[in-house]
Amino acid sequence: MGHLYDIFVGTIFIAGTVALSLAVYLTARWFTRKAPPDRHPEMAGAMVMRIGALHGLILALVFAQEMAGYQRLETHTATEASAIADVYNDAARYDPVALMPLQQTMVSYTREIIESEWPSLGRDEGLSAEAWLQWERAYAMALDLEPANARQTSLRDHMIAQLHAIATARNLRDADGSGSVFVLFWFAALSGVVLIALGYYSHRPEPHNLVLMSLFSAYTGVILFLIYGFSNPYAAPAALSPAPMERLYEQISAPSQ
Template identity: 50%
Template sequence: MLLELFIGAIFVGGTITLMLASYFLMRWFTGSEADVHEKDLASSVIFRISALHGLILALVFAQEMFSYQQLRLQTATEANAIADIYFDAGRYGGGHNVAVQKELNDYIRVVVDKEWQELGETNRLSPEAWAQWDAAYNAVLDLVPTNPREQSLRNHMLDRIYLISDSRTKRESTVADSMNAIFWFAALSGVFFIALAYYSYPPRSRNILLISMFGAYTGIILFLIYAFSNPYIQPAELSPGPLLRLQQQIAALPPAS
């Protein structure tokens, strides 16, 4: 919580500072008070730039929120697919089912303990997790059905393990395709130009307060966009909750006889 508050304060304080510095820079550059025509023109410029700036922030914020929610969905989908394979392997019987369940257990452990953090640091899936997925895939392929029941179970497990692979790729794309420096340039330059256009208003305490309020709110929106752009790290880290709950559910099962 302290880290989130600290980073949020940096964004809010930074945008307020940028706006006030830009405002006073323009006041110093123009030298004299603006006349009525200048104020009308400045108001028109502020309105147009603010509209474009707000549209950019709204679109990017919506995109990042959508990606964040999609990650939650993909994690749940992946956990459900793993659970389907694990319990289908238990229904399969024979000797190979134990190998399938062991490889899936190891896969969950690697994703939760290692890959989740590595995704936040490198924006890439862990090779170790891919190797563990491949081991589980091979364990399913090694199943030799002896009746229609086992054939149906094996086919379903193969279908589910392909779904795991697809969910993994989508999990990576959440951060691999995130925004770049161009967005931040557009966002901060919008703040700068809006603040410049306020020069026609005298630096009274209430005017400074209103400009600071606008800067603070813009900083909050920029902070939220930054936080949601990488959901694998703070300040908006998304826990692999469905995988953790599945891991706990499997650990609570009675040992196979």
């Protein structure tokens, strides 16, 4: 169902952009039907070229920004999963019996991220309060440790540092995962589609002209769809899976079952 939904949304973007371009073009032709516009193709072509360059630049910059945020989120998720694994394993090295509650807390924290926090971020509801509570419990346990030797001192310090890294990664996930495409971008993007279509009013609505305009509009629709998808990487159509967390959870939850 997820892939079908992605295809459906992508089709809407592509078909909508093509329909908008052709509708604007044909409307402009209808308004200029009494005065032959075919005398001005050179001027229209120059205008379309300049608007098209600016339009392409805007799309490229926003696409690059959203793609970079998507990739940063992947990095933050992998970093957080690595830090969770370090805390879990260091707790076993410190004292596998006394720190079993700390290990179980990290298991519960990971499960909360996968089952609740990820969908919550997809709905723009922010980070899970329960996940923060689990983190606070683990942090308090690490702070209350009283090392008996240098080995335990090193392990305690490393666990505290990794818990700090988890908190930082959580905040960065929230920042990079929130929708960052402004409404003004969509206004600029659609304005570019409209103005480019208007600029071709001086060309006759011959089949090959309509096909070429449709191809350009369809590609623009693809880019707009990708920008829309990357703008919220926690939700469809370009939802990022918490794969590092899921793999880690499979590993650390098995011993506790």
